[in-house]
Amino acid sequence: MKKDHKNKKYGMVIDLDKCTGCGSCMTACMAENNVPFREDESVKTLSITWMRVYKLKNGKSFPDADICYLPRTCMHCEGHHGHAPCVSVCPATATDYSSETGIVSQIYTRCFGCRYCMGACPYHARYFNWWDPVWPDGMKKMLSPNVSPRMRGVVEKCSFCFHRYQLAKDKAFAEHRENDEVYEDEYQTACTQACPSGAITFGDLNNPDHAVFKLKKDPHAFRLLERLGTNPKVYYVSSREWVRRAGDNYLKHEKTGLKPKHH
Amino acid sequence: MKIDRRSFLSCVIGGAAGTALTPLPWKITDDISIWTQNWPWTPVPADGETNYVKSACTLCPGGCGISVRKIDERPIKIEGMKGHPVNDGGICSHGLAGLQLLYAEQRIKTPLKRTGKRGEGKWEAVSWDAAIAEVVKNLKGLRSKGRANTIASITGTDTGTVNRLVKRFLTAYGSPNYMTIPSIQDAYELAMESMHGSKTLPSFDFDNADFILSFGAGLLDGWGSPVSMFKTNSIWRDNKASMVQVEPRLSNTAAKSDQWVPVNPGTEAALAMGMACAIINDAAYDRNFVENHSHGFDKFKKLVTTDYTPDKAAEITGIKKTVIVALAKKFIKAAKPIAVCGRGKGKVPGTLNEVVAVHALNALAGNINKKGGVFTSPASDHMKWPEISIDSVAKAGLDKDRIDQAGSKKYPASSLLNRLPEVLKKDLINILFVAGANPLYSMADTKALNQAFEKIPMIISFSSYMDETASAADLILPNHSCMERYEDVCSKAGMQKNVISLAKPVIPPLFNTKNTGDVIIEIAEQMGGQIKDSFNWNDYESCLAETFGDKWDTLLEQGYITAEKCKYTGEAFNTSSGKFEFPDSGKAFIPAPGLIKIEGDEKSYPLILIPYDSMRLASGYTGDTPFAIKTVEDFVLAGKDSLAEINPKTAASLGIGNGKYAILTTPKGKVRIKLNLSEGIMPGLIAIPRGLGHSAGGRFLADKGVNVNELIGTVEDPVSGLNAAWGIRASLKKT
Numbered sequence: 001m002k003k004d005h006k007n008k009k010y011g012m013v014i015d016l017d018k019c020t021g022c023g024s025c026m027t028a029c030m031a032e033n034n035v036p037f038r039e040d041e042s043v044k045t046l047s048i049t050w051m052r053v054y055k056l057k058n059g060k061s062f063p064d065a066d067i068c069y070l071p072r073t074c075m076h077c078e079g080h081h082g083h084a085p086c087v088s089v090c091p092a093t094a095t096d097y098s099s100e101t102g103i104v105s106q107i108y109t110r111c112f113g114c115r116y117c118m119g120a121c122p123y124h125a126r127y128f129n130w131w132d133p134v135w136p137d138g139m140k141k142m143l144s145p146n147v148s149p150r151m152r153g154v155v156e157k158c159s160f161c162f163h164r165y166q167l168a169k170d171k172a173f174a175e176h177r178e179n180d181e182v183y184e185d186e187y188q189t190a191c192t193q194a195c196p197s198g199a200i201t202f203g204d205l206n207n208p209d210h211a212v213f214k215l216k217k218d219p220h221a222f223r224l225l226e227r228l229g230t231n232p233k234v235y236y237v238s239s240r241e242w243v244r245r246a247g248d249n250y251l252k253h254e255k256t257g258l259k260p261k262h263h
Numbered sequence: 264m265k266i267d268r269r270s271f272l273s274c275v276i277g278g279a280a281g282t283a284l285t286p287l288p289w290k291i292t293d294d295i296s297i298w299t300q301n302w303p304w305t306p307v308p309a310d311g312e313t314n315y316v317k318s319a320c321t322l323c324p325g326g327c328g329i330s331v332r333k334i335d336e337r338p339i340k341i342e343g344m345k346g347h348p349v350n351d352g353g354i355c356s357h358g359l360a361g362l363q364l365l366y367a368e369q370r371i372k373t374p375l376k377r378t379g380k381r382g383e384g385k386w387e388a389v390s391w392d393a394a395i396a397e398v399v400k401n402l403k404g405l406r407s408k409g410r411a412n413t414i415a416s417i418t419g420t421d422t423g424t425v426n427r428l429v430k431r432f433l434t435a436y437g438s439p440n441y442m443t444i445p446s447i448q449d450a451y452e453l454a455m456e457s458m459h460g461s462k463t464l465p466s467f468d469f470d471n472a473d474f475i476l477s478f479g480a481g482l483l484d485g486w487g488s489p490v491s492m493f494k495t496n497s498i499w500r501d502n503k504a505s506m507v508q509v510e511p512r513l514s515n516t517a518a519k520s521d522q523w524v525p526v527n528p529g530t531e532a533a534l535a536m537g538m539a540c541a542i543i544n545d546a547a548y549d550r551n552f553v554e555n556h557s558h559g560f561d562k563f564k565k566l567v568t569t570d571y572t573p574d575k576a577a578e579i580t581g582i583k584k585t586v587i588v589a590l591a592k593k594f595i596k597a598a599k600p601i602a603v604c605g606r607g608k609g610k611v612p613g614t615l616n617e618v619v620a621v622h623a624l625n626a627l628a629g630n631i632n633k634k635g636g637v638f639t640s641p642a643s644d645h646m647k648w649p650e651i652s653i654d655s656v657a658k659a660g661l662d663k664d665r666i667d668q669a670g671s672k673k674y675p676a677s678s679l680l681n682r683l684p685e686v687l688k689k690d691l692i693n694i695l696f697v698a699g700a701n702p703l704y705s706m707a708d709t710k711a712l713n714q715a716f717e718k719i720p721m722i723i724s725f726s727s728y729m730d731e732t733a734s735a736a737d738l739i740l741p742n743h744s745c746m747e748r749y750e751d752v753c754s755k756a757g758m759q760k761n762v763i764s765l766a767k768p769v770i771p772p773l774f775n776t777k778n779t780g781d782v783i784i785e786i787a788e789q790m791g792g793q794i795k796d797s798f799n800w801n802d803y804e805s806c807l808a809e810t811f812g813d814k815w816d817t818l819l820e821q822g823y824i825t826a827e828k829c830k831y832t833g834e835a836f837n838t839s840s841g842k843f844e845f846p847d848s849g850k851a852f853i854p855a856p857g858l859i860k861i862e863g864d865e866k867s868y869p870l871i872l873i874p875y876d877s878m879r880l881a882s883g884y885t886g887d888t889p890f891a892i893k894t895v896e897d898f899v900l901a902g903k904d905s906l907a908e909i910n911p912k913t914a915a916s917l918g919i920g921n922g923k924y925a926i927l928t929t930p931k932g933k934v935r936i937k938l939n940l941s942e943g944i945m946p947g948l949i950a951i952p953r954g955l956g957h958s959a960g961g962r963f964l965a966d967k968g969v970n971v972n973e974l975i976g977t978v979e980d981p982v983s984g985l986n987a988a989w990g991i992r993a994s995l996k997k998t
Contacts, residue, residue: 020483020493020496020515020878022355022489022515022879024355027891028359030360039963041892041893044896053894055896057943061942062525065941065943067515109296109300111296112295112299132302138368138773141366144334149308151299153299193342195353196355196490197496197497
């Protein structure tokens with residue numbers, strides 16, 4: 001892959017010590033991205049939540065029990081040179097890895113619903129539209145024109161609010177900026193913006209001026225299932241060892257913080 | 264032609280090769296995907312100019328500033344207002360989903376008059392003129408009979424101009440019965456009155472504190488101003504401040520704190536007293552504060568050192584003595600420690616003892632009226648309205664006692680809605696206004712309140728939504744939704760800043776609704792006489808503009824105004840001694856055990872049911888929106904079933920497994936419920952979240968789960984009369 005200084009690698013660092021599990025990020029995502037809802041959303045494998053907050057437990061009994069919340073978006077895996085697990089299996093080229101932004105796209109009109117990508121994704125970040133989205137009377141009025149509503153039979157997932165990147169890019173272009181440079185605060189995802197705790201930080205992982213560049217180097221930073229080689233772009237930070245261990249399948253004698261060998 | 268092997272094979276192979284070479288299969292696959300996707304009913308949202316309107320969130324008393332994104336005239340998303348002193352860009356799940364309340368199916372679209380039986384759901388649409396005329400006719404009738412004191416009102420809070428207009432109307436009309444939805448603030452107000460000498464709310468300078476000891480307060484579960492508290496928690500993380508959570512269940516607050524101290528439920532006050540004893544035994548308290556700026560310390564010392572030694576406290580609370588003593592040491596050694604209470608979101612006032620005991624710790628640390636400490640916050644004084652002119656009928660009415668006896672010697676609290684079922688008899692309330700509140704859902708012992716409401720001949724609801732209380736009303740005068748109206752929002756709960764934000768119409772009213780402020784002014788005008796004179800405003804908007812005077816333009820433009828920060832007043836107190844008053848047995852305090860006994864006998868009800876609060880479940884005036892209910896976890900709500908949290912040990916002793924049904928019985932009721940086995944709860948307890956089990960509120964919310972308020976009764980605090988029931992005894996049986 002061409003190493004170009006213009007290439008961005010957008011990613012997130014989520015501070016699990018600050019996350020309170022309030023669920024704002026989930027709602028912010030739904031409201032931003034025209035995510036549909038049904039009367040019963042309690043079967044979570046069928047409930048479309050691009051952003052889902054998981055509750056982790058330390059497995060100990062009362063009173064040593066502990067919990068931690070973990071917001072899970074699409075990890076926008078880079079894999080080896082953009083070979084994200086989902087991208088490699090999609091027969092319709094409906095999902096692709098952008099080397100310009102590091103964002104894994106999902107093109108609904110190309111997707112014909114084979115769901116290979118869902119099987120390939122180790123993070124359960126992808127959701128299938130088993131039903132046509134139906135908005136109650138009047139609620140269609142709150143749909144955003146920036147994100148196209150999906151239809152029955154396609155897979156959808158977190159886009160890192162790509163439409164916000166496009167808007168920021170348009171602005172940069174209109175202002176004749178050099179390389180259409182998008183500033184850090186101009187492109188932020190809806191969940192980052194809404195988080196009341198400021199637990200989510202978003203930006204270009206390649207850019208030393210962006211906050212995420214430094215935060216990802218925190219000694220307590222880890223990524224989910226890192227050793228699978230998915231090379232995800234969402235980092236988590238937790239001061240609790242058991243939480244870091246929960247991020248991957250560790251054997252008893254293994255320590256956290258080991259980097260995958262083939263990277 | 265004869266079909267031989269050769270021609271057969273060439274036909275098959277040729278056909279296969281031909282099909283593969285033609286674009287046909289690819290074209291068909293492509294077409295299939297297009298056909299399966301291009302349903303005409305997949306909406307294409309209209310595009311337009313993006314613009315933002317600054318407003319304020321009215322969904323809870325938190326007082327967050329919001330910025331509503333619009334496409335031309337169409338509001339499409341609510342975001343937090345950047346730079347707002349309360350939330351600075353952050354926003355909670357419910358605020359984000361506020362537009363779903365604007366477009367909600369349960370919106371009331373026009374004034375409604377009941378035609379069938381109460382609660383039957385049969386309504387007749389009436390005009391605003393007819394609806395207001397009916398209210399005025401009834402109000403005039405009562406007044407002419409000298410029964411002016413038999414009207415009452417229930418509002419969500421007592422801040423903000425709309426609530427104050429309701430209060431003003433009641434006063435001018437001649438009724439003292441202005442009631443509000445209870446909360447921990449009622450108990451704090453009384454504690455501050457007895458200890459600081461001002462009947463006002465405390466402000467906690469949390470941001471600057473370095474040790475936070477919470478006695479069950481769900482600081483990160485929706486206590487106070489939720490978004491502001493989340494921000495504060497992040498400050499604590501960055502500043503390496505310590506946080507200790509005392510509570511029997513591993514709430515989100517407990518999970519986020521540095522130390523979780525599981526305590527026997529309802530014994531928090533004993534722990535505070537035990538800690539006070541340990542501090543006094545070590546003579547580790549702030550000598551300067553105690554000796555020079557407090558009064559009654561010796562009596563307090565005697566009380567705790569005899570009745571609440573750490574040994575005794577350990578016995579009551581179930582916490583080891585060493586833990587209590589260590590906690591006391593950590594607390595008193597911290598530079599800026601704050602002790603705070605109020606279970607969960609603070610929906611139940613609780614016993615005054617508890618608040619007083621907890622606040623006494625702040626005094627022992629001398630961390631009062633100081634940076635990083637607890638303050639008496641000055642009451643917001645922006646509503647300087649002309650004196651109400653009171654005629655003879657009003658005077659006669661106001662001289663009568665309140666129905667709930669609040670404000671009397673026996674019951675010093677300002678409002679005691681919890682006492683209504685007990686005291687309400689026929690002809691005591693003839694007309695009830697309900698605005699910005701849903702008591703028939705949110706009050707403990709819901710059934711008893713429902714029965715009490717049946718004794719009220721006329722219930723007038725101002726709700727925007729067909730909620731439980733509106734469903735039981737006789738006349739509904741629907742308010743605009745939060746996106747269609749002006750309203751001032753005063754943030755107060757626990758904040759060190761007094762911020763007033765302005766909710767503004769983001770969109771013209773969708774339906775035939777009216778701002779409650781306007782309706783009150785209109786009713787007052789039609790009442791005539793001195794009532795009319797007390798409401799000398801053309802409409803609500805002009806009332807607001809006049810109230811804020813020269814600040815109105817700033818409020819309109821900026822979206823908020825910040826009143827003065829709490830002054831670091833040093834050691835000034837308004838008590839008769841001029842000093843901080845330690846609690847003693849003669850005043851706001853009863854000797855050991857001083858704990859509230861909950862309803863139910865141990866033999867029939869071996870377990871204890873406690874309600875808990877979650878940020879994902881709104882449990883006040885409005886319930887969860889479709890978005891918010893989607894965020895509720897599957898171990899809280901599964902289909903239409905609530906799940907009750909219970910320790911695996913307790914479940915094992917009953918022989919009930921995870922996810923299995925059980926019958927939960929309390930002295931108040933019986934429900935079928937699923938169990939969620941959790942190690943994060945003390946054995947012997949059952950926990951159910953508030954916010955589910957609505958009978959109204961639209962198809963996305965109604966009939967899902969159990970309303971815990973229906974299972975729990977009220978217990979009167981002997982000191983204040985406020986509801987102090989922190990739970991109820993319960994039993995679980997296999998189905």
